Amino acid sequence: MFCRSSLLPLVDKNQDMWLALFFLLGAAVGSFINVIADRLPAGKSIISPPSHCTGCQRELSTKDLIPIFSYLWLKGRCRHCGVTIPRRLLWVELGTAILFAFLYWHYGPSWELALVALYCCLFIVLSLIDLKHNILPNKIVYPAVIFAIVIAALGSIFGFEPRAIAGTGFRLWIVDAAIGGGIGFVLLLLPALLYRGGMGWGDIKLATLIGLVTGFPLVLIAMFLAIVSGGLIAAILLLLKLKSRKDAIPFGPFLSLAAMATLFWGSNLLNWLIPS
Template sequence: MPVVLPMTIQQVLVFVVGCCLGSFFNVVIHRLPAGESLVHPGSRCPGCRREIAFYDNIPLLSYVLLRGKCRHCGKPIGLRYPFVEALTGLFAVLLFRRYGWHAQFGIEFFFISLLIVITYIDLDTFKIFDLFSLGGLVAGFGFSFISIQVTWEESLVGIILGGGLFFLIEKGYQWIRHDEGLGRGDVYLLAMIGAYVGWAGVVFTILVASVIGAAVGMIAMRRANEGLKTAIPFGPFLSLGAIGYIFFGHSFYAWYLGDLLGI
């Protein structure tokens, strides 16, 4: 007879594994744009370059035990490291609570993981790597054949709508401003998002990303006080919109179409 662990313990395990994966995502976020190897050498303190021992490299726990400082030189460890770990663990548990061990859990966790890595690399470098956007797109379309959230037709329309819409916006922006506003990376990213959430998700994602992006843009512009040319990458807002759709999209459409429009 198979041993079934109590649900609470399963959730704790999923969270721990999620945090460990988040720890790996930190490595990807910091090393991939610099063209460094992901496996060698081991983690080093950016301050004193000393190798970080395995017991100082436990997700979340080490940060708390070391009080956010390197054991050797005392240089503060960025809050981003434990944040990405906790975020990844949290999303893993939320999805696990929704789907259990169904394949959809893996699909959506993979999708959100891509978005986390893309977001932080975009914040650091203003780049979205094709490996994640186009690679993720191909994977997402493949997943749509076993997905319980989108059919492959919806996924395909999502890809075309996401990529197509943004391509048009990008061209229009260039035509009006003679300037590159949205990068090719954003076009690929939205197409990739479409592969996982379909056309309804793409519409939701653009809506949320535009509203939050405009609000943050205005705050940043005021702070910088240098007119319209404050560069903020758009990828993080698209990622935020897509993750919002994963968790709230269905209730949003149910509320919007049902309660508000009475359809």
């Protein structure tokens, strides 16, 4: 008789190998995300010059370019001049590595895995830039909007089921995406019009992008999560007097985190809220 259990160790071993590979891939991608987040707002080229120390300008050797590990064995300092390497670089590499392993575990080998990984990278870059510079660059948001529309159109034409992306059951994903984008736009445009200085154009554009990516009705979950988490953290920061009412707390990271959570678990949350 065919015994399934005898096959399982083999399957598990493969799974572990793929998880490890995606962890390493994520670490490398995280390292590239750091480069983009540092250079793009300054209008510098992402490709040249090669990575160098901001202290002594010396080019980094291959050994010092290995994500996560090079930070650890250099103990966070440049080997030549001893200048401190920002700890953010390590956290982003480690975070992206864990995220990529999680994505593989969550989606398995599929086109959703590639697409969601790409969107996640986009959201991480935007969050990092917004945290540091309080802007969400059009240079990233506009191409991403076009990409999301193209993907939605392709999904409609070729009929691949965007189950993992939007478990809505609609056949025409482009309609879903268009309604989603519209809702994201309007939901953030209203507070921007009502309270001056509350919401920037960057946030409105990002919400539109998130609506296009998640589609209707998942966009409602994404916006709900972003507004609740953003409001909660803002209230805590004000209560602890870490920020004053005049400080602008960037909303981009909350929108981004909410969008990622919605891509992973939005359908489950929706089914739980509105049992079909």
